[in-house]
Amino acid sequence: MADPMKIRATLVGDSTEVKVLMQHEMETGQRKDAQGKTIPAWFIQTVTATWNGKTVLTAQWGTSVAKNPFLAFKFKGGAKGDRIQITWVDNHGDKRSDEATIA
Amino acid sequence: MGAALTAVAASVAFAQGSTADAIAKYREALQDGNPAELWEARGEELWKTPRGPKKVAFTACDLGLGAGVVKGAYAQMPRYFADADRVMDLESRLVWCMVEQQGYTQEQATKVPFGDGSAKRSDLEALAAYVVGQSRGVPMRVSLDHPKMKTMYALGEKMFFYRGGTHDFACSTCHGEDAKRIRLQDLPNLTTREGAQKAYTTWPAYRVSQGELRTMEWRLNDCFRQQRFPELKYDSDAAVALTTFLAYNANGAPYAGPAIKR
Numbered sequence: 192m193a194d195p196m197k198i199r200a201t202l203v204g205d206s207t208e209v210k211v212l213m214q215h216e217m218e219t220g221q222r223k224d225a226q227g228k229t230i231p232a233w234f235i236q237t238v239t240a241t242w243n244g245k246t247v248l249t250a251q252w253g254t255s256v257a258k259n260p261f262l263a264f265k266f267k268g269g270a271k272g273d274r275i276q277i278t279w280v281d282n283h284g285d286k287r288s289d290e291a292t293i294a
Numbered sequence: 295m296g297a298a299l300t301a302v303a304a305s306v307a308f309a310q311g312s313t314a315d316a317i318a319k320y321r322e323a324l325q326d327g328n329p330a331e332l333w334e335a336r337g338e339e340l341w342k343t344p345r346g347p348k349k350v351a352f353t354a355c356d357l358g359l360g361a362g363v364v365k366g367a368y369a370q371m372p373r374y375f376a377d378a379d380r381v382m383d384l385e386s387r388l389v390w391c392m393v394e395q396q397g398y399t400q401e402q403a404t405k406v407p408f409g410d411g412s413a414k415r416s417d418l419e420a421l422a423a424y425v426v427g428q429s430r431g432v433p434m435r436v437s438l439d440h441p442k443m444k445t446m447y448a449l450g451e452k453m454f455f456y457r458g459g460t461h462d463f464a465c466s467t468c469h470g471e472d473a474k475r476i477r478l479q480d481l482p483n484l485t486t487r488e489g490a491q492k493a494y495t496t497w498p499a500y501r502v503s504q505g506e507l508r509t510m511e512w513r514l515n516d517c518f519r520q521q522r523f524p525e526l527k528y529d530s531d532a533a534v535a536l537t538t539f540l541a542y543n544a545n546g547a548p549y550a551g552p553a554i555k556r
Contacts, residue, residue: 197331214332216412258505261327 198291200275207269207293209240211262211277219254235279238262243273269293313478321554330423330500330552333507337424340417346396355391357384357425368429369549372538374440381446383537385511386529388421407528408512411505422498422509429549434495436541443538446531450539453532454484463521465536479556484540491547494540499553507552510537 197212213235220232232254240248247266271293278288341352341364357367358375372383378390385407392403409416438444457464468474469484483489498509511526511533518526526533 194332194336197335210327212327212329212331214329257502259329259332261329263327 193285193287196277196287196289198275198277198289200269200291200293202269202271202293203265206265206267207242207273207275208265209263209275209277211240213260213262213279213287215258215260215279215281217254217256217258217260221254233281233283235260235281237280239278240264241276241278242266242269244276314480317478317480317556320556324502324554328500328552328554329505330427330498330507330554333420333423333500334427334552335424337420337422337427340421341424346392346398348395348397350396352388352391352421354395355387357387364425364428366429366432368426369432369434370436372436372443372446372534372541374442381440381442381531381534381538383510383534383541384422384425385418385509386534388418388425389529404528408508408515409506419498419507419509419512423507423552426498426549426551430551431548433546433548434491434541434544436538436545438542446535446538447542449531450535450537453536454539459522461522463523465517465521467521484543487543487546490540490543494544495547495550496553496555498551499555501555503556510540 194214196214199210201208215235216233217235218230218233220229222230224230234254234256235252238248238250238252239246248264250262252260273293274290275293276288276290278286280286344351353362355362356375356377357364358370358373359365359367368384371387372381374381375387375390378394380386382390389400389403392398393400404418406414406416407418409419436443438447454465455470457467464470466485468476468481469489472483472486472489474481474483482493484493494510497513498507500507511528514533514536515526515528518524
């Protein structure tokens with residue numbers, strides 16, 4: 192199981208700014224280990240963000256996204272105390288969900 | 295002929311300037327989402343959880359400001375610890391607490407000083423990230439009042455200027471003059487106050503190229519490797535002495551780590 196995400200959500204004017212730091216290997220599948228064997232690809236495939244249960248962002252990621260990725264986005268709306276949930280699923284089927292409230 | 299040479303020299307200088315600017319911009323862009331935070335979070339967990347054969351948490355560990363006090367402690371390290379009768383940097387002190395309070399052997403405590411950027415993760419790096427993060431913004435204030443601190447500083451200074459190894463290198467070969475570079479990276483001049491402050495206060499740091507958080511002892515260890523020196527032993531007096539020399543020279547500057555570096 193991956194470490195928890197760090198999520199910060201702040202209200203800026205009439206929109207919410209969300210910043211997420213995720214812990215993931217994001218292995219490209221192009222590197223080789225010390226024995227010369229290819230290290231299999233292992234990366235986050237989909238990212239979903241919900242605001243009080245309503246989806247505000249979905250993203251499809253590939254191997255070009257950096258290790259331990261950082262994601263920042265804005266959406267219209269939101270109020271202090273609202274719930275933001277971020278979920279990612281990787282190509283192993285592993286999943287991680289974390290929550291934060293808008294500050 | 296003379297004019298042509300001048301033109302070449304000018305364009306080289308320009309290229310260096312713009313590269314350094316671009317690297318500075320790159321660092322600034324990354325600063326917001328510094329993955330060091332993930333290490334800090336893991337370190338905080340490790341700090342508060344009872345560990346080792348004696349099931350003691352680091353909250354019993356005195357970093358110089360009292361048992362379990364983390365806030366601002368790193369800005370005053372290395373320092374002399376009477377209970378160990380030794381000058382210690384942060385990493386040495388963590389190891390000491392693991393051995394003396396938590397019941398690990400020295401070997402167990404220092405088994406994984408540095409992670410490999412993947413499955414092999416170092417608890418010491420995470421703990422260091424957490425502790426140093428609690429000194430962010432606190433001015434460096436390392437004191438040489440204790441005679442053993444003076445000895446350590448003098449030893450560190452001597453090591454810094456000591457030429458040796460197969461390449462007749464010293465730390466000062468690269469870090470003793472302004473505007474030296476390794477590949478495209480500008481190297482800090484650690485003999486000046488500004489140079490030492492800028493360098494020391496931004497370690498430990500998350501290294502993007504390694505996907506790891508790296509501590510000061512890692513930085514020194516890798517400098518030794520680059521100089522083709524014998525390996526700098528983790529938690530050794532040599533490592534502490536060099537750290538003492540650099541930390542004291544950085545006094546006065548607000549601590550700014552854990553930073554992010556290429």
